[in-house]
Amino acid sequence: VSRAEERPGDVRTAVLCLAVLGIVAGVAGLGLALADGRPLLDTSGTRVLGWHHTSPFGGLVIAVLSGVALVGGLRGSRLLAGLAGSGYLLAAMAVVAGGAVRELNVLGGTGSTLSVLFALGAGLLACAPVLAPKR
Amino acid sequence: VSVSVDARSGVPRTTAEARATAIGLAALRILIGWIWLHEAAWKIPPRFGVFQSWVERPLEFPVFAPYNAVVEAVILPNFLLFAWAVFLLEAALGAFLIVGLATRLWAAIGLLMSLPIFFSVANYSVTGEEGRTLSEWPSAYYMMIAIHLLLLLAAAGRHHGLDGVLRDRWTGRAGALLRRVS
Numbered sequence: 001v002s003r004a005e006e007r008p009g010d011v012r013t014a015v016l017c018l019a020v021l022g023i024v025a026g027v028a029g030l031g032l033a034l035a036d037g038r039p040l041l042d043t044s045g046t047r048v049l050g051w052h053h054t055s056p057f058g059g060l061v062i063a064v065l066s067g068v069a070l071v072g073g074l075r076g077s078r079l080l081a082g083l084a085g086s087g088y089l090l091a092a093m094a095v096v097a098g099g100a101v102r103e104l105n106v107l108g109g110t111g112s113t114l115s116v117l118f119a120l121g122a123g124l125l126a127c128a129p130v131l132a133p134k135r
Numbered sequence: 136v137s138v139s140v141d142a143r144s145g146v147p148r149t150t151a152e153a154r155a156t157a158i159g160l161a162a163l164r165i166l167i168g169w170i171w172l173h174e175a176a177w178k179i180p181p182r183f184g185v186f187q188s189w190v191e192r193p194l195e196f197p198v199f200a201p202y203n204a205v206v207e208a209v210i211l212p213n214f215l216l217f218a219w220a221v222f223l224l225e226a227a228l229g230a231f232l233i234v235g236l237a238t239r240l241w242a243a244i245g246l247l248m249s250l251p252i253f254f255s256v257a258n259y260s261v262t263g264e265e266g267r268t269l270s271e272w273p274s275a276y277y278m279m280i281a282i283h284l285l286l287l288l289a290a291a292g293r294h295h296g297l298d299g300v301l302r303d304r305w306t307g308r309a310g311a312l313l314r315r316v317s
């Protein structure tokens with residue numbers, strides 16, 4: 001039995017940590033952007049806790065994907081963790097497109113948002129293939 | 136107090152020391168990742184106007200003549216391509232260092248990216264109307280280079296990072312490559 005097989009819970013813990021990080025980023029983004037009176041698809045984005053920028057829609061997208069990751073982590077589902085990770089990378093591509101054409105920046109993202117999305121997407125996609133179902 | 140022996144150096148150390156070292160390395164890795172994340176935030180595509188003024192800065196306040204030649208001959212004529220590459224790399228640096236994935240690779244990239252930043256701004260200094268001088272603190276860039284070197288040599292992603300969780304599970308040729316950069 002390898003050292004990795006002895007610790008099947010570590011990957012689930014990592015997925016859950018990423019999901020919680022995403023939920024904080026998404027819910028804070030959604031709440032602060034709405035409190036700031038921004039329209040749903042605001043292209044300039046609200047600064048979130050000196051951390052990243054989102055529109056209300058961007059916050060919602062991050063929160064929903066993080067919810068999927070959370071369920072994936074709780075159930076040990078490779079499919080859900082992989083879906084959430086892929087979703088984050090698609091959202092990152094949308095932020096890049098929004099950088100090229102301002103009107104497309106419906107997530108209200110900046111470079112720091114891109115960094116958050118890369119972190120969550122790459123992290124979940126790295127964990128998903130070795131995530132073990134909960135017994 | 137339990138005592139363990141470091142597998143690489145053979146130096147005995149207490150569990151508490153090992154734990155403190157791991158937490159310190161993880162905190163440093165996340166802090167540096169956070170700095171790169173913030174650096175990506177003020178580079179605003181598609182024109183990257185403010186960033187361009189920083190890229191042109193060494194021409195006025197030179198640090199290293201060969202770098203200035205590269206700025207004039209290569210970077211400025213292809214500025215948008217350069218700016219997009221820096222924007223994407225800095226966003227990725229923040230991401231991968233914060234989660235501790237492929238950390239040695241990204242620490243090496245961060246180290247290499249610290250050099251042109253040093254060559255661009257280390258000698259920047261202007262005097263305002265009130266006679267106040269605004270200048271860079273060059274030691275900050277020496278520290279930036281040193282911290283990336285530390286993250287690289289200490290394989291900081293193995294301490295409370297994804298590298299530590301995943302590297303034993305990476306198999307095959309791709310896994311061997313990932314283990315090398317983690």
